[in-house]
């Protein structure tokens with residue numbers, strides 16, 4: 001199991017995370033900022049998660 | 065070592081006859097590493113940052129400001145001095161909380177799930193434009209009948225700008241983004257565009273709040289302007305920014321993509337056979353065309369190290385997206401166009417807090433446009449010799465003036 005954190009104060013709502021892993025990330029309707037729909041995704045999504053971290057333009061996502 | 069008087073001049077001239085080549089051999093020769101100093105049109109110097117990792121680091125670093133009104137900002141062309149009315153609301157040139165305050169009012173508008181909702185509208189704009197292209201030729205100009213109308217119609221619809229006015233605002237926005245336009249004309253065009261958007265806002269204000277449209281300008285007037293969250297100048301410039309950014313870029317991308325696919329018929333045929341190739345193809349097209357060619361200028365506001373160089377507070381730097389998007393460290397043979405490669409690391413939409421807010425919209429428009437083009441015009445070809453193609457001269461956004469095609 002992986003553990004993800006997102007920082008909504010840093011997020012700029014570019015949506016790259018949602019495009020990369022729509023089962024884990026979403027954006028809220030008000031401000032378009034990141035929300036986690038699955039904060040502990042399975043190990044099998046490790047690579048995609050790393051890609052989401054890499055593609056996030058603002059550095060708002062971290063994985064533990 | 066070069067002396068300060070003979071620094072390479074930037075922006076570079078496009079290498080003639082190679083629309084997808086970034087540097088002439090001469091300019092390539094003058095490069096002395098991943099970070100080179102260049103001379104800008106106003107006589108000042110700036111660092112060119114060209115490696116993918118360095119560009120990402122630079123665009124994410126709070127040590128750089130995007131505020132072009134700061135003295136010593138590395139402007140890519142001479143610009144009229146910025147007045148308050150030019151700057152307010154132009155969040156593409158703001159930093160920190162000033163920037164995020166406005167960006168957050170708009171982000172949800174362009175989220176993937178909201179763009180999905182307007183896909184039928186994109187499809188309709190594409191269908192209509194392709195009917196128009198079909199009726200106009202062959203031969204016919206694909207830019208005029210297809211590449212430009214599609215994003216214009218869509219952004220007009222989203223914003224609540226009458227599409228019937230497109231000739232007027234397109235001409236004005238060209239003036240605002242050309243690199244060679246005289247400062248006075250830029251100012252006149254921006255005043256005219258401002259008056260135009262103001263008239264749209266006034267029209268909304270004259271309408272009873274219950275009877276206003278669902279478009280973005282109407283909603284911003286009701287939710288942000290009437291409530292005092294935005295003032296009128298901010299609202300006007302937000303409208304201008306979205307209108308220009310929303311159609312110039314995507315239009316140029318559609319035109320260049322069509323050219324690229326005409327010149328690589330095997331990929332065009334593959335798209336015709338299998339529309340599911342489109343998303344990957346679109347990413348590679350974005351990477352390879354990198355239409356924001358000259359890159360993104362920033363001013364260092366504190367000393368900062370990017371890759372191998374220390375950039376001092378007060379020095380300018382330019383993040384050259386187009387060259388970073390060919391970086392062999394990330395893309396292998398980046399000079400090769402390959403729609404089957406993993407191109408998603410490209411930074412054609414920029415990086416950091418200003419990364420394109422409209423990218424889900426741009427991606428959807430490109431995908432639908434190219435899939436339908438390939439489906440309905442499988443035998444698309446150039447109607448002129450490649451040497452006769454005319455490219456937009458030195459604009460912030462690279463593209464074709466016209467693309468005469470037959471089928």
Ligand code: HEM
Nearest residue numbers: 155156309310313314317356412413414418420421422426
């Ligand atoms: C293929 C099409 C497009 C490309 C290549 C593109 C490219 C870019 C780039 C490179 C930036 C970063 C500018 C900077 O950091 O200084 C940007 C920002 C922006 N783009 Fe796009 N863009 C495209 C389409 C669109 C569309 C369709 C919209 C629609 C509204 C749009 C609206 C914006 C806005 C408002 C910003 C400023 C964001 C900010 O400063 O926070 N763009 N775009």
Ligand code: SF4
Nearest residue numbers: 011012014015017056
């Ligand atoms: S990619 Fe980063 S900035 Fe964009 S929505 Fe996701 S967390 Fe926010």
